Amino acid sequence: MTRVVHKFGGSSLSSASRYQAVAQIILGHCKSGDCVVVSAAGKTTNTLVKLWQSYQQQDQQAFSDVLIQLEKHQSELVDELFSGDVHRALKAQLDAELVAITQLAQQSELQESPLLAHGELWSARLLAHYLNELKVAARSIDARQLFTLHDAQLLHQQNKATCYAQLQDAVVYVVTGFIAQDCDKNTVTLGRNGSDYSATLLASYIDASAVSIWTDTQGVYSTDPRKVSNALKYPKVCRAQANLLARLGNPVLHAKTLSPLKGSNIKLQVRSSYEPEASPTEIVKEGYSKAKRFITTFENLDLVRVENLAKGEVRTLSQLIQHSIHHFIVNGEAYLLLPATFTHIVAQQLAGRINIVESNLQGCALVASSSELSGLKQQAEQLFHDREVVVRFAHQDSDYALFLTDQALDSDLLAVLHDKLINKGREIAVIIAGIGNVGDVFLQQCEQQITRLQSQFDLKVVGLLRSKEMVFSPSGIELSAWQTQWKNEAQSYNSKSLVEHISELDYEHKVVIDITASEAFSLLYPDFVASDCHLISANKYAGTADRGWYQSLREQQRERNLHWRYNTSVGAGLPINFALADLQNSGDVITSIEGVFSGTLSWLCSSFTADQKFSDLVLAAQEMGYTEPDPREDLSGRDMQRKLLILARDLGLELDVDDIALEPLMPVHLAEGSWDDFLAKRDELDTFYAVKYQQADDEGKSLRYTGQLIISDSGTVTAKVGIAFAEAGSAIANLTPGDNIFVIKSVWYEQNPLVIQGPGAGKEVTAAGIHSDLYWLTQQLK
Numbered sequence: 148m149t150r151v152v153h154k155f156g157g158s159s160l161s162s163a164s165r166y167q168a169v170a171q172i173i174l175g176h177c178k179s180g181d182c183v184v185v186s187a188a189g190k191t192t193n194t195l196v197k198l199w200q201s202y203q204q205q206d207q208q209a210f211s212d213v214l215i216q217l218e219k220h221q222s223e224l225v226d227e228l229f230s231g232d233v234h235r236a237l238k239a240q241l242d243a244e245l246v247a248i249t250q251l252a253q254q255s256e257l258q259e260s261p262l263l264a265h266g267e268l269w270s271a272r273l274l275a276h277y278l279n280e281l282k283v284a285a286r287s288i289d290a291r292q293l294f295t296l297h298d299a300q301l302l303h304q305q306n307k308a309t310c311y312a313q314l315q316d317a318v319v320y321v322v323t324g325f326i327a328q329d330c331d332k333n334t335v336t337l338g339r340n341g342s343d344y345s346a347t348l349l350a351s352y353i354d355a356s357a358v359s360i361w362t363d364t365q366g367v368y369s370t371d372p373r374k375v376s377n378a379l380k381y382p383k384v385c386r387a388q389a390n391l392l393a394r395l396g397n398p399v400l401h402a403k404t405l406s407p408l409k410g411s412n413i414k415l416q417v418r419s420s421y422e423p424e425a426s427p428t429e430i431v432k433e434g435y436s437k438a439k440r441f442i443t444t445f446e447n448l449d450l451v452r453v454e455n456l457a458k459g460e461v462r463t464l465s466q467l468i469q470h471s472i473h474h475f476i477v478n479g480e481a482y483l484l485l486p487a488t489f490t491h492i493v494a495q496q497l498a499g500r501i502n503i504v505e506s507n508l509q510g511c512a513l514v515a516s517s518s519e520l521s522g523l524k525q526q527a528e529q530l531f532h533d534r535e536v537v538v539r540f541a542h543q544d545s546d547y548a549l550f551l552t553d554q555a556l557d558s559d560l561l562a563v564l565h566d567k568l569i570n571k572g573r574e575i576a577v578i579i580a581g582i583g584n585v586g587d588v589f590l591q592q593c594e595q596q597i598t599r600l601q602s603q604f605d606l607k608v609v610g611l612l613r614s615k616e617m618v619f620s621p622s623g624i625e626l627s628a629w630q631t632q633w634k635n636e637a638q639s640y641n642s643k644s645l646v647e648h649i650s651e652l653d654y655e656h657k658v659v660i661d662i663t664a665s666e667a668f669s670l671l672y673p674d675f676v677a678s679d680c681h682l683i684s685a686n687k688y689a690g691t692a693d694r695g696w697y698q699s700l701r702e703q704q705r706e707r708n709l710h711w712r713y714n715t716s717v718g719a720g721l722p723i724n725f726a727l728a729d730l731q732n733s734g735d736v737i738t739s740i741e742g743v744f745s746g747t748l749s750w751l752c753s754s755f756t757a758d759q760k761f762s763d764l765v766l767a768a769q770e771m772g773y774t775e776p777d778p779r780e781d782l783s784g785r786d787m788q789r790k791l792l793i794l795a796r797d798l799g800l801e802l803d804v805d806d807i808a809l810e811p812l813m814p815v816h817l818a819e820g821s822w823d824d825f826l827a828k829r830d831e832l833d834t835f836y837a838v839k840y841q842q843a844d845d846e847g848k849s850l851r852y853t854g855q856l857i858i859s860d861s862g863t864v865t866a867k868v869g870i871a872f873a874e875a876g877s878a879i880a881n882l883t884p885g886d887n888i889f890v891i892k893s894v895w896y897e898q899n900p901l902v903i904q905g906p907g908a909g910k911e912v913t914a915a916g917i918h919s920d921l922y923w924l925t926q927q928l929k
């Protein structure tokens with residue numbers, strides 16, 4: 148049986164509702180025999196540390212205040228999660244433990260590690276009971292029964308045998324993280340943040356197939372996503388870089404997390420307990436992921452030089468202070484970076500061998516591949532210089548550069564560093580779906596356009612898709628020879644395999660460009676977004692899908708900082724979406740949009756003359772390829788209705804397609820039946836059109852087919868698509884056959900509207916419009 152270990156950190160268990168959310172994740176992801184490793188709820192360990200410090204300082208007032216704080220937090224959890232007998236029993240157990248802590252303190256017999264262990268013990272107990280309430284067979288386990296150390300070394304063989312023997316039942320085991328015992332059964336802790344390590348240790352002991360570290364971010368980012376909103380989530384990070392980040396004190400993984408996985412095939416992923424469906428970061432073996440760039444920050448560190456640092460001494464020291472200690476050698480001398488609060492303890496331990504080089508430093512480390520590190524370091528130095536940040540100490544190793552500064556790097560500075568150092572030269576994988584008509588021209592234009600983008604981005608087309616076959620090459624497709632590659636390598640695919648391929652891509656950014664007209668393909672957008680893809684659509688289906696689906700897609704994109712551009716879905720390359728966005732961004736209020744958004748209907752209405760039969764014109768347009776294969780599709784007005792909906796949604800209006808009244812450009816019943824049936828009744832179309840045309844002419848106006856959206860002062864929206872009589876001399880009446888036109892009225896463009904007019908269809912302009920979307924998308928990523 149393959150088993151999985153799930154670890155939930157303090158951030159995942161900070162409140163009763165978080166326990167409930169975690170229980171739901173367990174229900175969805177765990178089978179019996181799996182293990183759940185838990186940390187202390189929220190910041191409980193910090194509070195226990197405070198309790199210990201007040202005990203050591205013999206500050207009784209502080210001791211009792213902190214104890215009350217702990218009691219309050221735990222009691223609230225018990226009160227909110229349980230009732231009846233279970234509630235009573237858990238409350239009594241907690242009270243007894245708190246009394247015991249007080250008594251031990253009074254008798255001066257309190258010990259640090261057993262005291263800190265309470266955090267994890269409480270979490271495991273509460274979660275196991277809560278799962279039982281949900282009828283999940285779950286049992287809490289004190290990891291001190293599983294993990295034994297001798298001389299600070301884990302007894303792996305013995306522990307493995309114990310784990311195998313003790314974790315045999317058909318239950319979900321809820322195991323305390325962070326704690327272990329020594330051979331004399333004294334409690335030992337594994338270092339702050341150490342539950343990640345407990346999880347991977349346990350996984351190696353029970354030969355688990357995978358470990359999931361569930362935390363409060365979706366994975367491992369280029370920098371702390373709480374500080375820099377456009378930090379990049381990496382789909383894959385190699386073990387060496389994850390390990391380095393941890394050694395540099397980054398909290399997302401503990402320094403020793405990876406050591407138990409050495410030589411094993413156990414998969415490790417970091418994922419969000421707040422957004423369990425979000426794609427995780429996989430921590431993969433060397434060679435399975437490219438080196439990424441990171442910035443990790445430091446606060447309140449002392450830099451010390453140590454004479455005659457012995458092998459293993461750093462480990463002992465970090466065990467002593469319960470924190471990872473980063474160390475490095477410069478000119479044969481050993482340096483340690485210590486959390487400033489612990490320097491005195493280390494100094495005591497190293498009696499006389501330590502020199503404080505700098506104290507109370509802040510700063511950051513830049514992690515990158517060795518080939519790009521020197522260049523990035525120089526740029527960072529320049530940025531610090533420009534911003535007058537004093538670097539007190541800098542150090543460069545093969546795969547990271549360290550900057551220790553006087554002042555803390557605030558979010559603004561970090562964001563600038565991130566933009567200049569991480570965003571620059573970023574990788575973008577492009578997947579192009581629909582390489583027919585427009586797609587083919589798009590690819591022809593790619594060579595020149597991508598070269599231009601490549602000065603700023605490492606952009607590669609990695610996938611080309613037709614409806615049933617694709618070429619997919621994660622290292623990039625040679626565009627000048629894509630047809631040959633297609634001939635040799637095209638393989639059939641289905642939605643599932645496509646989404647898998649895309650989610651596997653090891654790129655900082657991914658873009659799916661949808662040039663299909665396929666509704667089925669648009670239904671995959673949520674999967675693409677779940678795989679962290681930006682979207683560019685010429686396809687109108689997703690933009691006009693029902694409101695619930697559309698808004699949830701939008702929400703998903705917002706949460707993940709993903710962009711969606713679709714300028715060509717209305718008016719091909721005409722910059723209508725830009726104009727609407729720009730007006731709104733500059734504070735204007737749009738009051739109406741009227742226009743002709745169909746090249747076909749534009750051509751038909753503007754070319755018609757009274758001496759013609761309308762159906763002859765329709766057939767001529769069909770012949771020239773200006774219409775859909777069945778021109779009734781155009782005459783139905785549905786395409787314009789969809790486009791008007793896209794524009795309405797761009798104005799922030801919550802409409803559905805049916806909220807837009809639709810009057811076709813033909814008698815309604817002609818939509819039924821086959822094309823031949825229609826041809827047999829074409830006279831009816833001619834009469835219909837001639838009557839309307841005459842009515843318009845009688846009024847001195849021109850018959851046009853338009854879409855119209857009006858937002859009244861009170862906010863009432865009227866939207867319709869249908870026949871309109873345009874005033875003589877107006878822009879719509881004078882429209883060049885085939886052109887699209889958008890007449891926008893706003894507070895600023897009230898009397899004399901803003902008009903955008905030009906070809907709204909055609910391969911070249913549409914393909915160029917998609918390139919424009921791709922260009923602006925890359926600018927948004929900068």
Ligand SMILES: Nc1ncnc2c1ncn2[C@@H]1O[C@H](COP(=O)(O)OP(=O)(O)O)[C@@H](O)[C@H]1O
Nearest residue numbers: 156157158362364366367368370371373398399
């Ligand atoms: N590069 C990074 N990627 C992800 N998270 C990061 C990164 N750097 C710092 N962090 C911080 O790490 C935190 C997760 O670590 P921690 O609070 O110890 O979680 P847990 O309680 O789940 O163990 C995140 O909330 C985030 O603020």
Ligand SMILES: N[C@@H](CC(=O)OP(=O)(O)O)C(=O)O
Nearest residue numbers: 156157186192339340341342
């Ligand atoms: N509770 C311990 C161990 C731990 O790993 O916690 P977390 O998973 O919340 O980082 C600590 O705070 O150090």
